[in-house]
Amino acid sequence: PPSPLRAAGPGAAWAGSGAGGLSLLQMAEKTTRGPQDVPSSSPDENEFPVGYPTSICEDVPDQKYLCSNCNNILKKALQTLCGHRYCSACLSWIVRNNKNAVCRRCKDEDPSTVSEESLLAEERAFGDAAINKEISELKIHCGTLGCSWSGTMKNFEEHQSLCEYALIPCHTGCGHMVMRKKLADHLENGCVNNVTTCQKCQQSLSSSEYQEHSCEDNLCKEKHVQTETPPKQKNCSTPLI
Ligand SMILES: [Zn+2]
Ligand SMILES: [Zn+2]
Ligand SMILES: [Zn+2]
Ligand SMILES: [Zn+2]
Ligand SMILES: [Zn+2]
Missing domain, CATH: 3.30.40 (Herpes Virus-1)
Known part of the structure; x- marks a missing residue:
């Protein structure tokens, strides 16, 4: 027979003890690893702009600048309760597509420390102004073949909108x-x-x-x-x- 906790649903589980949190986590594991979730377990790059490619950085970027989901340089970094960071768009994609999503970095680093803190929710993450500031100062180059532009991350998007070498779709809709x-x-x-x-x-x-x-x-x-x-x-x- 189902335990009272499960019958009460995840909302009630949150109000419960640490053990309740754990059983919720186990449910989350099952949910996120279900075969139906496999094709959409990470966002499609075309679906929204994820983080910036690490290949544009002049120096190998510190791990703390990387998104726990897309592994690119964080774009609008959010920090979760477990202390890991996600692009704003990555986090909202994850919670939209996975019920009771658990922080992937927590699982990778040490599955035994996965706790309630590792459960992802947008209202349980906060904008990481300090890391965003550091990222905006990273030295980068354009990365588009033929272009010699270099600068800092805070000017990257402006450059992308102007880069003479960037491939853009013809505005007449001809498909080129x-x-x-x-x-x-x-x-x-x-x-x-x-x-x-x-x-x-x-x-x-x-x-x-x-x-x-x-x-x-x-x-x-x-x-x-x-x-x-x-x-x-x-x-x-x-x-x-
Ligand atoms: Zn990301
Ligand atoms: Zn984490
Ligand atoms: Zn360029
Ligand atoms: Zn004529
Ligand atoms: Zn055209």
Whole structure:
């Protein structure tokens, strides 16, 4: 038969003794290790921006600057009751996706010390201003191939938004990723969504083609007529009014 503690649910367990906390932990272990949790046991990097990559640091970063979840440099660091640190986004992802989540670092360091303190909840974590300040002073470089920018972490996001070498999605929605400094060239010559239709001959032209295009005034020039299909060629041979 289920113990009274379990029947009362996790909320009641918290009000109980240390032993109650332990049985809750055991439940948490079962929950977080269930096969259904395996595919989503860590956040997808595309789901939200996790910590900063350690590869951009000039010096090997101290362990205390690393997130207990994503193992990157902490972004908006939170410290939990057990004294470990998580990116703000990592912690909220964990508690959203795991019932009674237990601090992974606690389990890795020494499973025998896992206690109630190791249970993760957003309201049981506080912003770690001291570590965030230290992280903002870390010496870093851009890390994007070709870019020679270097600075401190506090300027990293600003640089990312300006980096000429960063790959960004073309804003027309054409589906291409383009190096920021080549975007103008892409829009002019390669973007399938950045086309202008000539009002006279209905040809779709990239902006550089359009500038060269020779539908002028009321007459189609010879150069242009040659590229037309026969019915339109007929139209073009008749000067417009
Ligand atoms: Zn993280
Ligand atoms: Zn911990
Ligand atoms: Zn850069
Ligand atoms: Zn494009
Ligand atoms: Zn034309």
